[in-house]
Amino acid sequence: MKKKIINQDLNDFEKFVLFLKGTEPPFTGEYENHFEKGIYVCKNCGIPLYKSEDKFHSGCGWPAFDDEIPAAVFRQPDKDGKRTEILCAYCGAHLGHVFFGEGFTPKNLRHCVNSVSLKFIPDGQRPKIDRIFFAGGCFWGVEHLFKEFKGVFDTRVGYMGGHVKNPTYEQVCTGLTGHYETVEVIFEPSKVDEITLVKYFFEIHDFSQENGQGPDIGEQYKSVIFYTNDLQRSVAEQIIAQLKKKYKVATxxxxxxxxxLAEEYHQDYYEKTKKTPYCHFRRKVF
Structure with missing residues (x-):
């Protein structure tokens, strides 16, 4: 995972924790005893990581959560060979470690997170950036069309929904891993809303096709909206219900x-090759 400093205002200690895997002293963090309603985002990139409703007091000296926002946290073995490190899934910033089987909550899970890795956003305020995932056939074309859409901050292509860890393109292409070719759309809520993004998704691919997209046939090419919060799920449900009044919807x-993440040669494919999408284009639907 590539690590990148996005927040240019980070101080030296924040950089030490976020990018050199440091740890703040226990019982000193801003959010250890913080239980206001809202969400916690990555201090570096601003992606939502945790909801306040999943926060609990562990007595261990650091903020504790028993769940994460879907697809927000990436896990990998720690260099000590014993623990599991947790990182921001977008920018790769170090958050802390995750522990299992301690019995603090019914989920039996504890994300032990450094306060300096987080920034709190009170309930009712929107984060600067958020993310939603779309699968609609070959991810080259879906990414290309979203990349040029107003309000989209960044895009990445990869694989979601399957049962194989860190699959390769060749494995996904067999249709046996359960993954879909997926585009991560990172957007700025102040410039574009979820309704606009979901409607645009339906306008750039054939949502009526059940077995793939265009000439690309297979499980990995099917149409899916992957939501990361209740608002995205609700918007997707409402728009699909609207579409079903006039169209067949396989999404x-x-x-x-x-x-x-897909292999590097898949990222920004059409920008690199100077080619154009072969089955994705915008059409009037709404």
Whole structure:
């Protein structure tokens, strides 16, 4: 995972924790005893990571959560060979570690997170950036069309929904891993809303096709909206219900899961090759 400093206002200690895997002293963090309603975003990139409703007091000296926002946190073995490190799934910033089987909550899970890795957004305010995931055939074309859409901050292509860890393109192409070719759309809520993004998704692919997209046939090419919060799910459900009054809709709605980045040569494919999408284009639907 590529790590990148996005927040240019980070101080030296924040950089030490976020990018050199440091740890703040226990019982000193701003959010250890903080339980206001809202969400916690990555201090570096601003992507939503945790909801306040999943926060609990563990007594261990650091903020504790027993769940994460779908697809927001990436896990990997720690260099100590014993623990599991957790990172921001978008920018790769170090958050802390995750522990299992401690019995603090019914979920039996504890994300032990450094306060300096987080920024709190009170309930009712929107984060500067958010993310939603779309699968609609070959991810080259879907990404290309979203990349040029107003309000989209960034895009990445990868694989979501399957049962194989860190799959390769060749594995996904067999149709046996359960993954879909997926585009991560990172957007600025102040410039574009979820309704506009979901409607645009339906305008750039054939949502009536059940077995793939255009000439690309297979499970990995099916149409799916992967949501990361209740608002996205509700918007997707409402728009699909609207479309079904006039059209056949094969698109399904699923909760986002681990997003495995595709190989580098797939990223920004049409920008690199100077080619054009072969089955994705915008059409009037609404």
């Amino acid at each position: 399904t709605i699923k909760k986002a899961s681990t997003f495995w």
